[in-house]
Amino acid sequence: MTATKGLEGIVATTSSISSIIDGVLTYRGIDIDDLAEHASFEEVVYLLWYGKLPNKSELDQLHQDLSDSAAVADEVIQQIKLYPKNTNSMAALRSAVSALALYDGEANDMSPEANLRKATRLQAQLPTIVAAFARIRAGQEPIAPKANVSVAYNFLYMLTGKEPEPIAVEALNKALVLHADHELNASTFAARVTVATLSDIYSGVTSAIGALKGPLHGGANEAVMAMLEEIGSASNVESYITEKLANKEKIMGFGHRVYKNGDPRAKHLQKMSQELGKITGNMNWYEMSIKIEELVTGQKGLKPNVDFYSASVYTSLEIPRDLFTPIFAISRVSGWTAHILEQYENNRLIRPRAEYTGPVNQKYVPIESR
Ligand SMILES: CC(=O)SCCNC(=O)CCNC(=O)[C@H](O)C(C)(C)COP(=O)(O)OP(=O)(O)OC[C@H]1O[C@@H](n2cnc3c(N)ncnc32)[C@H](O)[C@@H]1OP(=O)(O)O
Numbered sequence: 382m383t384a385t386k387g388l389e390g391i392v393a394t395t396s397s398i399s400s401i402i403d404g405v406l407t408y409r410g411i412d413i414d415d416l417a418e419h420a421s422f423e424e425v426v427y428l429l430w431y432g433k434l435p436n437k438s439e440l441d442q443l444h445q446d447l448s449d450s451a452a453v454a455d456e457v458i459q460q461i462k463l464y465p466k467n468t469n470s471m472a473a474l475r476s477a478v479s480a481l482a483l484y485d486g487e488a489n490d491m492s493p494e495a496n497l498r499k500a501t502r503l504q505a506q507l508p509t510i511v512a513a514f515a516r517i518r519a520g521q522e523p524i525a526p527k528a529n530v531s532v533a534y535n536f537l538y539m540l541t542g543k544e545p546e547p548i549a550v551e552a553l554n555k556a557l558v559l560h561a562d563h564e565l566n567a568s569t570f571a572a573r574v575t576v577a578t579l580s581d582i583y584s585g586v587t588s589a590i591g592a593l594k595g596p597l598h599g600g601a602n603e604a605v606m607a608m609l610e611e612i613g614s615a616s617n618v619e620s621y622i623t624e625k626l627a628n629k630e631k632i633m634g635f636g637h638r639v640y641k642n643g644d645p646r647a648k649h650l651q652k653m654s655q656e657l658g659k660i661t662g663n664m665n666w667y668e669m670s671i672k673i674e675e676l677v678t679g680q681k682g683l684k685p686n687v688d689f690y691s692a693s694v695y696t697s698l699e700i701p702r703d704l705f706t707p708i709f710a711i712s713r714v715s716g717w718t719a720h721i722l723e724q725y726e727n728n729r730l731i732r733p734r735a736e737y738t739g740p741v742n743q744k745y746v747p748i749e750s751r
C-alpha cells in the first residue's frame with residue numbers, strides 16, 4: 382500500500398455536478414464561460430441541485446423559496462452577538478451554521494425532500510449570517526433580508542443597509558456564479574466524507590466551511606488582499622515578489638492542484654477587477670495584481686487561480702477583507718449541498734487506507750520503567 386501525498390490525481394468518486402476536463406470547467410456540462418456571461422446565481426443554484434437550467438416558473442419558485450427562507454432563527458442572531466468582537470469571520474460562520482441545525486425542526490429528517498428544503502434554507506441563510514456578523518461586530522443591528530431580490534442584491538443590502546448599485550449587484554452575481562462549484566475540491570470532499578457516514582447536511586456544510594477557511598483553499602482570497610495591502614503600490618511589486626520567490630515562499634492566489642495552464646475563472650475576475658477599478662477611480666489594486674501576475678508567471682510559470690482577482694473585485698465593492706472567504710462560502714454552499722444530495726443518493730462510507738510509516742513490534746513498557 383503506497384500513499385499519494387495529498388491524494389493528487391486520485392479519482393475518489395463519480396459525480397455529475399461539475400467537471401474539469403482539459404482545463405475546461407463545466408457545471409452540469411455547461412461551460413463556466415457561458416454561465417459567467419449569461420447566468421444569474423439563482424439559475425446556477427437550480428442547475429447544480431436539479432441538473433438542468435430552470436424554466437421561468439421554476440426559477441420564480443426558487444427565488445420565492447430563497448426569499449421565504451432567508452431570515453435566520455433569532456436564537457442564532459443572539460449567539461452571534463455573544464461572539465468576541467475579534468472572532469475570525471470564518472470561525473463565526475462555521476459556528477453559526479452549526480447552530481442553525483439546533484433550530485431546524487427537520488435537522489435529522491434524512492428524506493430527500495427534507496434535505497432539499499434544508500439545502501434551500503442553508504443557501505438562503507448563509508448570506509444573512511455573514512451580513513449579520515459583519516454588522517454586529519461593528520456595533521450595528523443586523524438588517525432583515527429583503528423579499529424578492531437576488532442573493533447578490535440581498536447580501537449587499539443586508540451588509541450596508543443601502544440599496545446597492547446595479548453594477549455592484551452584477552459583479553457580485555458573477556463572482557457567485559464563478560465560485561459555485563468545483564468538482565472535488567477540499568471543502569466539497571470534506572462535506573462528502575462527513576455525510577457519507579449518514580450524518581446530517583448541517584454537519585456536512587460545517588465541515589466544508591472549516592476546510593474552506595484555510596489559506597491553501599478559500600482563505601487565499603483574503604491572503605491575496607493582505608499581500609496587496611502590504612505591497613502598497615505597483616512600484617513595490619517587483620522587489621516584494623522577487624524576494625518572496627527567492628525565499629521559496631508561496632504567493633497567494635497562484636497555482637492550482639488541477640489547473641496547470643490557468644484557471645478559467647480567473648480571466649472573468651480579472652476583467653471585473655479592471656472594470657470596477659475604472660468605475661471607482663482606483664486602479665491601484667488592479668495594476669498591482671497585473672504586475673504580480675507577470676512576475677509570478679514569468680519567474681515560476683504559475684497562473685492566477687480564482688482567489689487572485691476576486692480580492693481586488695471585492696475590495697472595489699467596498700467589502701471588508703475578512704468577508705471574502707465567507708462570500709466564497711455563500712456561493713459554494715450551492716455546490717456543497719448539491720454534492721451532499723448526490724452523495725446521499727448513492728451513498729457508501731468514504732474510508733480510505735493509510736500507509737503505515739510508524740514503528741513496528743513495540744511492547745508496552747510499564748510507566749515506572751520509562
Ligand atoms: C479556491 C482555491 O482553493 S484555489 C487555491 C487557493 N490557494 C492558493 O492560492 C494558495 C497558494 N497556492 C498553493 O499553495 C498551491 O498552488 C495549491 C495549494 C493551490 C496547490 O498545491 P499543490 O498542487 O499541492 O502544489 P504544491 O504546493 O505541491 O506546489 C508545487 C510546486 O509549486 C510551488 N508553488 C505552488 N503554488 C505556489 C505559489 N502560489 N507560489 C509559489 N510557489 C508555488 C510549490 O512551492 C512547489 O514547488 P517545489 O516543487 O519547488 O516544492
Ligand SMILES: O=C([O-])CC(=O)C(=O)O
Nearest residue numbers: 562563565566567638687
Ligand atoms: O478545486 C480546488 O482544488 C480549489 C478550487 O479551485 C475551488 O474549490 O474552487
